[in-house]
Amino acid sequence: MTALGLGTVHEQDVPQALSDAERQIAQDAADSVGTSINASARAVRRSAASATPAGSSKPAAVLRSLLPTGHPAAGGVLLDPRTGKPLAASGEKVPLTGVDVKDLARPDTGNIAPRVVGSGSGAPRLLLFARVSVPVAGRKQDEDQDQAGDLRGDQDAESRGLLFVASEKVAAPAVYGPGRTGQLVDRNGKVCASAPTTGAALTAATDHRALPAAAANAAQTGVHTGDVSGSVLGDGHHGLRRVTGWASVAAADGKDDASGLGLTVLTAREVPPAKAGGDHMWFALMAAGALVVIAVLVTLVLWGTMQRPLLRLHLSAARLAKGVGDTPGERAELARPVPVDGFDEPGRVGRALESIRRQLLGETGPEPVQPVRRRPGVRALVLVCALVIAAWGVPLLFLFNRVPAAKAVPAAAVADQRARTEAAADRVQRCLGRSRSDLAAAASALSGAPPERAAEVLRREHDDHPTFRSLYVLDRTGAVVRQEGQQPLRTLVPPTGDGITQVNTSGKIPAIAAYARIPAARNAKGAKKAGGTAPAVVVAEIGVDELNDLVTRPGLGKVWLTDEHHRVLAASVGFEAFEPLPSRRLTRLVAKTDAAPGSAGNPASAVLHAGTAPGEGLSVAAAVPLALKGPAAGLGWRVVSAEPAAALKLAVYQVQARTMLAGLLALSAGGACLGWLYIVVVGPLRTLTGCAERLAGGDRRTVLFPVHHDECGSVTRSLELLRQALVERDRGGGRAYVASDPAPSFQRGSAP
Structure with a gap:
């Protein structure tokens, strides 16, 4: 995990943090455009719902009352839904190409969504629609007045429905930051509006092929598809690389007025590439190799000082328990001495078993438990192993691969934070x-x-x-x-x-x-x-x-x-x-x-x-x-x-995070394994040492119950059998278990 986690991080000439920031800047601009369009549509509908032309139902008077206060409308027109002809107009000519007035004016439909259409001047226009109910008088008017555009017709009615259309320029996206461009493009990739820039401006991409494929797909659907923003890293030229961000002007639920327009915001900025740094594979391999060495060393130490002596105690105790049998062959097992080896607690158990063997043979009596000097035992051994593992994990957690943020964060990332704050x-x-x-x-x-x-x-x-x-x-x-x-x-x-x-x-x-x-x-x-x-x-x-x-x-x-x-x-x-x-x-x-x-x-x-x-x-x-x-x-x-x-998604912080993760995992895994070892082996072994020494010192009343089904439990069961044999011998007047055959000689320290 250390080798793979650290070795797969590579330094990039343009950090991922800059690409993510450009995508988020495009999202901020798209939200601003969508909010502006929705506010304009609501203002037009609210104005149409509250319009009250005073004293006149002339189309011009109605149109003047419909234009919202402070609304940046370039033009407005009042349409007759029956014929589709304009009754009154104000400002510039409203482009109505492709607008079906009769279909839009039907009262059984909901709010009319805005549209982006082309105009004669070449610049697209945003059309905002609203239905208007105008009071109509009941008296007959002559034909001249009807041609002049009076709304009072030849039929009696309380009100008459008209269609109000307001035209305004498509708002340019608000982008910030020196040298950054912002463009609002339609679903065909045509630029509808461009934001003014400071510093060196980039070349405007007006062809639909310049639009990223994912951005074009989002613009075509016009609704939330799960992929409504992204970033693209361009090729380098003149020592700079272009970072492009895009975001669709659409709400997450696709229910606002701007969602169906198929608009997309493109932002772009040229940044100097960072100095290409080497990968971290060498450090990853060195750290992983050191961890392997530590793991092997700890395993060998625990095997040689704890597990192997414990297995020998298990075999020796089982042999002594067999030697208290009734047959001569079984009693011959008592003639073989118990090998005493191991570190502290295993050695003390071995000496206690040897004393019990000699007591069973009648060679000696109970030996009082000698006070044990405080010296390192198996607990200290486990602690040393933990410190060795910590010596690998703690430096990774706190020391290695640390870079000051003032040097790690590029100036472009700081500028992007300021640009996004300006947008907020x-x-x-x-x-x-x-x-x-x-x-x-x-x-x-x-x-x-x-x-x-x-x-x-x-x-x-x-x-x-x-x-x-x-x-x-x-x-x-x-x-x-x-x-x-x-x-x-x-x-x-x-x-x-x-x-x-x-x-x-x-x-x-x-x-x-x-x-x-x-x-x-x-x-x-x-x-x-x-x-x-x-x-x-x-x-x-x-x-x-x-x-x-x-x-x-x-x-x-x-x-x-x-x-x-x-x-x-x-x-x-x-x-x-x-x-x-x-x-x-x-x-x-x-x-x-x-x-x-x-x-x-x-x-x-x-x-x-x-x-x-x-x-x-x-x-x-x-x-x-x-x-x-x-x-x-x-x-x-x-x-x-x-x-x-x-x-921020910077390589230095990714390496730092993964280095800390490797150190934390090593400390966690080492602590868990050594903690399990302490609970399963060290604790029962210390309890077993006390029981064996008390039995060798003459304690015949304490019944020994095996708790664990392992080597420690096996030695405890054998000690209980030896205790019963000692009690039986004491009741029989001190009869000793004498071997019928001479015991073979063993060299000191040889294996059983």
């Missing part, structure tokens, strides 16, 4: 921005709305946003007028404008809220009459659990979201609210991202100790400030991550 910060920033935008749209819908309508708007917003822990409306005095969800942690003083704020700086739960000013109602007189009870601000508390999910990413390690004082607000691991970061080194790293007011600050990364737990090694850490643009601009928040360096 961007994800938090985008979520907060969407929460603020959706809350602003809800505030517009609450303006002048009756209580029933206001309650419905709050209920819908709370159901559509799982990030909202609580949603409530404040009047000008700060009192809660309406509420949805859980009880607010702490209400705000009615602020002005809209944005994101941190409500508390201490407590058990961080209170983070998005707020938006409710526009004044058109009925100014009614609002003035209402006074302080008029709704002024709508507030949404953002749940900490949702923030924890935002910063949690596989392969990124521990991630924390901190406030401007570097105290934890959310994390991917367990934490206490407003606690400091787990180590001062992390705090100093975060402090490096601080910048002058008005500047965004710079990300920082390093290899350092990111924790204080005993035995916790070095980690690859990064800290990134949230961008100053957006609703969280003035909060001063940071996203901090720390991945244990040993968790």
